Amino acid sequence: MNLLASLSIASGSLNVIEAQYAVTANNVANASTAGYVKETVATLSSVAGGYGAGVRLGSTQLSINQALQSSLYRQNASASSYTTMNNSLASLSAVQGSTSADSGSTSSLTDQLGNLQSALISLTSTPSQSASQSAVVSKATALTDTIHTLASTYATQRQGAADSVVSSVASVNSDLTQIGALSKQIMKFKGLGQDTADLENQRLGIMSDLSSNLNVSFSSSSNGDMVVRTANGTQLPTRPDQMGLDDSTQQLPSSTWPLTTSSATLSASSYYSPQDSTSSIPGITLAGQDVTSSLTGGSLGANIALRDTVYPQMQAQLDSVSYTIMNRFSSAGLSLFSTGAGGASSIQSSDLTKPTPEGIVGLSSSLAVSARYATTPSLLTTTTNSDGTTNSGDTSVISNVLSVGFGSDASDVSGSLAAPTNGLGPNGSISTGYNGGQGLIALSTALTSNQGATIAAASSGVTSSSAVLTLLQTKVADVSGVNVNDEMAKTVALQNAYTANAKIISTVQTMFNALLNAV
Template sequence: MNLLASLSIASGSLNVIEAQYAVTANNVANASTAGYVKETIATLSSVAGGVGAGVRLGATQLSINQALQSSLYRQNAASSSYTTMSNSLAALSAVQGSTSADSGSTTSLTDQLGNLQSALISLTSTPSQAASQSAVLNKATAFVDTIHTLASTYATQRQEAADNVVSTVSSVNSDLTQIGALSQQIMKFKGLGQNTADLENQRLGVMADLSTNLNVSFASDSNGDMMVQTADGTRLPTRPDQVGQENSSQTLPSSTWPLVTSSATLSASMAYSKQDSKTSVPAITLAGQDITSSLTGGSLGADISLRDTVYPQMQTQLDSFSYTVMNRFSSAGLPLFTTGAGSSSVISGSDLTKPAPDGIVGLSSGLSVSAAYTAKPSLLTTITKSDGTTSSSDTSVISTVLSAGFGSDADQVGGTLAAPTTGLGPDGSFSTGYSGNQGLLALSSSLTSNQGATIAAANAGVTSSSAVLTLLQTKVADVSGVNVNDEMAKTVALQNAYTANAKIISAVQTMFNALLGAIQ
């Protein structure tokens, strides 16, 4: 090997070391960047004419374990979904109270109904006292106010979820199309044989963000393109050309393509239905096709569930309960509660899926204490005899309410007095999830317990999914993350190698100078 070859090898080594320095510096600079994957640069032995010619640079690669990364994306979606659910349901938990005997709660639905029952019992002892009569109406009003608070909370949180769906769809679109734009650059540079590691790392960061909004999986082609699909296999395009359109038809990234939805002000009588193209709750469409049910997991999937399932079911449970209270009191001879629409103490229609007073949809928001009793509390203990005369301080009706209205015998909770449990909601697709053949206090407890279980499941999901996510993040970091200490150790090694190659160049230069001096 001659001096020129030695100089060439050493000079080439310096170039390779400089490139390795750049990769190491980039790793250290991005050590705290979310989703950044450590980069490594391959070095290959160079041979010319069967003789070693030093070293040359290979492709810059990402230190990534695809299986671990895919698991992390799925867990991102699960954790984000539970967190979104829990955060939304926290507002309900704050006003719902508890049916637990040792909870200390005094404001739950069961508590307020029990307070009304106690006031009615007291009234039977002092039927002529105005204070006892007013106490019943005060407790009835507090009971109705609790129902209104619950109904208002459902409506507020459902609307918030609906608004979040619209904003998250925009974020999903931005992520999808940003992936598409980056993939386009990656394919171009791959075709030219240029390094694409930095672009791929940037794309990984967008993929991580998308996975918190939606449960999706990713698959990359050999040319560098990226395919995205939902958990049920629905493909989400990242560029127009992936669905046979001209890329020029959209400016990427875009917040309005490929998914389309719209905002709406919701009411209890509005429901989402995939079977109904004119559904009152806006669907999420892809190329004109409704794919709402395919968008699961992540914050988007959670908000869709809250909007279309969780809060509508809770609303139907409360509407059913409100109807049952009104119905049983009226059947016992005390029409204390009315629909609030025309002050009717009965539901006028047989189709319970219609808005009150024709049905029971939204009844809990309008339930009220009868104006007749609030204006004249003495009516509580006044009865009209068959001959048209009235009798005051009569407790017979109150006694009937206490024995039959609050009763739990089969004839007191069955038939027309049973709480509706199925075919509820504006589209008839909801059910309460518990028996309607229960006494009023048991019904209120079942309602609170059922909804409390939903809240508890979300909270438990946050805890468990966060623990798994932390474990996966640690494992991914071990494989793909930047360890600054390791990078510093590489820097020392590269520095030593650089010094060694520089000394070779210096030695060759000295030898050349000596050779030139000898010739002269």
Template sequence: MSLSASLSIATSGLNAAQYAMNVASQNVANAGTSGYAAETANVRARDTNGVGSGVNAGPTTLATDAPLQKALLTQNAETASLSAQNAALSAVSAVQGSTTAAAGSSGTLPDQLGNVQSAMIALVATPDSATAQQNVVAAAGNLVSTVHTLADTYQQQRQNAQDAIVGSVGSINTSLTTIGTLSTQIMRLQSQGVSTADLENQRNTVVTDLSNQLSISTQVVSNGDMSVRTADGLLLPTHDIDGTTNGAISSQWPLSTSAATVTVGAAYPGTSAANALPAVTLVGRDVTSLMRGGTLGGNIALRDTTLPTMQAQLDSFSYTLASRFQQQGIGLFSGSNGSLPSAAGDATAPDGTVGFAQDLQVSRGYAGNASALVNGSKGDTTALQNVLDGGFAGGQVSAPVSGLGINGNLAIGYDGAQGLVALSTSMTAAQASVISDVSGNLDTAQATQTSLSGKLGSATGVSIDREMANIVTLQNAYTANAKVVSAVQSMFQSLLNAIGG
């Protein structure tokens, strides 16, 4: 073997060791980077006409575990969705009152209703007592205040969800365009035979961020491009071709939605443009129902299903409360216009029951004249007793149980013919069950996410011990190759000296 061939081989060894050292250093530097997959320096033997001629370095590849990566992306979306729902429902839980406080002081809806019942019992016993009369009106006012607080909380959380939907769509668009940009660079470099591991790691990090916003799956094709689909298989664009997509203006690309003020009568899809909340669209196509999982899916569920159902339950209770009292001769509760709405579940208050919880009030005739409860100076407790015997009992005016909400597609999910206290208890229990289920599912989802993340980290993450051992080996290889280069150079110098001498 010639000296020049030996020098070429040793030089290729130096270059390969330097290349592998750079990869190892990159791994060590990113050992704490979330989602970073360890890069592998690939060095292979090189030959010329069957004779060894050194080594070729690259391209660099990533450590992968496709099944674990797919499972973690799915779990990220599930956990993020439940986290968004849990945050909103925790706010609802906070205003529902304590379930461990003493009876009559918990602040729960059943307890506030029980306080009204107790005050009425006391008034029946002492109908001439102005204090007892005022206590009934005060207890009714506290009940109405509790109803308003719950109703306002539902709507505030719906507004928060709507705002978060807009933010999520913006984040998703950023991630999709970033994936497209990185994919374009990867395809170009791969076609030139250049390593793309660093770009692939960057793209994987963006994919992880995207999975927290929406349930997705990805696929990398042979040229290095990546396709992104929703859980339902909808292809999400990552490349904007010529500024348009299927003829649509680029401002609609990839996803689009708009900000909105959420009112009690607003819904998705709504019954008209006036009460419809904005959809999530892809090139003008409504894809809201396909946006599942992640922060986006969780907030869509809150805005369009979970919180509207809670509102419908409270509207149904409020209507039943006011109707039963009025049926027994004491219209203690009414709407803001002094009357009751029709039982129409898909019309807004004061005409229908949608939003009646916000419209509920203590009737002005009693708020300003508590003695009207006993027919003034007559001390007549007949109507009071009828309310206690009939209004609080079951089998009277039944709560609307279905056809609720502005779209008429909601139901309360429990018996509407129960007594008032039992009805309020059923409503509170139904909502508490939803809150508890989300909280419990979140705990499970987080534990699963942590487990999957740990397994993926073990399979594809950086091992500092392994990298440091590699660096020591590479240092030795570099030193050995450097000695070969030095020896060959000495031999060349000796040869030149001999020729010159």
């Protein structure tokens, strides 16, 4: 091999080593960057005239297993969904109390009904004592306060979920269109034969962020483009041309395209239904088509579920119990509970889909102790004779409430006295999920237990999904992550190679100088 060939090979090797140095340094710098995939530089052997001519640079590659990466995105969406659910429901858990006997709870719905029952029992023993009479009113007020607190918590958390849906849609749009803008650059550079690894790495980082908002998958084409789809296969365009439109119709990135929705102030009678034109909650549309049902998983999917399913069912359960308390007390002869300003209105219609006072939707927010008894507690044990005279200290009505109103016999909990369990909510699509033919105490326990199970499922889901996510992150890191120790060891090897090639160049230069001096 002549000196010029040796010099060329060594010089070319130095260029390759410098490129490898740059990639290694980039890997180390991004070792803690979320979603970053380790880059490697391909080196190819050069051959000229059948003889080795050193090495040359190939394209920079990403160390990625697409199937494993897709599994990570799906699990990221699952963990994010459970976390969003759990964070929202934690506020309810704090005010709901527990039905467990050893929980120490004294303010659950069941506790408050039990306290009212105890106050009524005490009143039968001392019907003429004002303290006993006032105690009943006080316990009844505490019960309605607990119901109001629960209803307020549902409403607050549901509104928070609705607001988060709007902000999450904007975040999803931003991620999608950033992917689209990067894909456009990647396709351009691939067409020119230029390296695109850094751009592809940026795109994967955005996919990681997108997967925390929504359950999505991706596929890459040979020209460098990326197609993003939801869990049910609905394609989410990242650029207008993926929808058959001119790219000039949108400036990318954008927080308002391709998905569209709007904010709304919710009430107990608000609901979402893609088939109902009177639905008061706007859906999420793509090119004019409602795709809300396709957007599952992640924080967006969780907030949609909280807004449209979880809290509406809880509200319907509480409205049903509130109506049943009013109805059974009234049927037993004591209209202790009512609705309206100051609790002055009589029991309203039992229509399950209309807002109060025309129906029971939202009743739990306005349930109150009747102003008649709140103002004059002695009326609890006062009855009126047919001739207009009154009897003070009469416990007959109170006894009837205790035996019938709080009763659990079939005649006390069936027919018109059964708690509504189906056809609830403003569009009649909600069921309570438990039997309505129970006594008041058992009914309140069923409500608390049902909602407690929802809270527990979210909490356990966080634990299990996070454990699986950690396992997948470890597996992905083994394949795609940056091991700083390995990268530093690679640096030492590159340094040795650089020194060796530099030595060859130095030696060749010395030999050239010797030849020139000899001439």
